[in-house]
Structure formats: C-alpha cells, structure tokens
Amino acid sequence: MIVKSQIKLIRSLHQKKYRNQLGLFFVEGRKTINELLTSRFELNSLYETEEGLIGSKDIRPEIISQDELKKISALTTPSGCLAVFKIPEVQSINSDNWIVALDEIRDPGNLGTIIRLCDWFGVTDLVCSANTVDCYNPKTVQASMGSLARVNVGYTDLSQFLANSDLPVYGAFMEGHSVYKSDLPEKAVLVMGNEANGISPEIESLISDKIAIPQFGKQSTESLNVATASAILLSEIRRR
Structure with missing residues (x-):
C-alpha cells in the first residue's frame, strides 16, 4: 500500500519545478527502470503491482495495486512498475x-x-539551451528508453558554451551545404x-559551418522533424 504523502510527492514530480526542488524524477517501464538501476542513477523508491517485475534481488519494492499505480503514473495504461530516482x-x-x-527544443518526445540517437551513435554529451524542455520530463524519459543512463545531458547558456568551445560548430539549416x-x-x-523556428539568430552567429539534408522529393514538402534530421546527420557523421 502506498501512503498519501508518497502519492503527493510522486504526483508533484510530474512538474519541472518540483523535480528541481526535490532533486527527484520518476521512471516507468521495466526496461527503462532496469537500465537506470545499472547506471550512475541512485534509486529513491520502487513500486510494483506484482513482485519480480524488476530484476534485482537487492531491491525490495513496495507492492501496490493497479488503482494506486494509476494515481501516480503519467501513462494512460500504467506498465506495472514505477521508480523514483535522484537527479x-x-x-x-x-x-x-x-x-x-x-537550441530551444520544446517537444519532450523529440x-x-x-x-x-546520441546513445546509438556514441555521442556521450548532449548540451541543451536553458529553455530546452527538461530531460526528466516523464514523456522525455519514456521516449529515451533508458538511454538517459548513458548520455550526459546538461543545461547551460548555449551561446556562451559555443563561444568558449575550441571545436568547430556545425548547424543544421535548410539552406546549408549538403x-x-x-x-x-x-x-x-x-x-x-x-x-518551428530553427536555430536562433544569436546561435547562428556562432556557427562556423551550415549543413543541410538535401531534398530529393517535391519542393512543397515541409522541413524534417528535428529528431529525424538528427538521425540522418548523426548517421552521416559516423559513416565518415
């Protein structure tokens, strides 16, 4: 059984300000939880609707009902387990x-x-502008499928980071070089x-090379989704 104070705490973690205040976030799904349990992330608490869903003999989960899980889950159909980790x-x-x-990515799924993608292509560091969506947003954690355990995600003043970097800076633009x-x-x-807006003018001024994914289809087609474009560019980077 889960007590009211625990329900209140976990429900508060649906919001960024409470995740930041408490230094906690929650994860759902066996695969993602197991990935984080074997990483640098420190477990705070674990809840299951039946014992043995999470494969670890050293962890004793709290067994709760499906109805109790629904009260704390961010999913329409909860997966049977939920864990709270320290950020x-x-x-x-x-x-x-x-x-x-x-630069200002707003969609948690993206x-x-x-x-x-960073995990797949061996990119260990992901630097986000301060107003990019929170990587501990429940939808982001769900979409990352455990890769959050292996990618170092940080938030900073992106213009300052790029200005201080010794590395060449490539930016994705519609009008860039193929x-x-x-x-x-x-x-x-x-x-x-x-x-919606691409790379901001402030960040554009710090980019040394503009690259693009050439369009082969009809010119009326809209630009690619940012995650799709990232996949194509990272694939080509690694192919070289």
Missing part, C-alpha cells in the same frame, strides 16, 4: 568526441528520441534548432 550531478563534457547541442558533400571532422559540435 545526478552533470558530468564534465568530453571534447574528444562529437557533441550535440540543442528530446527523448534525440537522447536515444551534408553528403561536406568534409566532416572527427570531433565537433552539431547544433539542432527549435521545431
């Missing part, structure tokens, strides 16, 4: 690799997918812009 300290950035930087014809280095920063 870790951001680690130092590895400048010997490609770094992805996000951010979660980009975190997964990525398939670009001479890409072994390490650099790749900047991806806001879903």
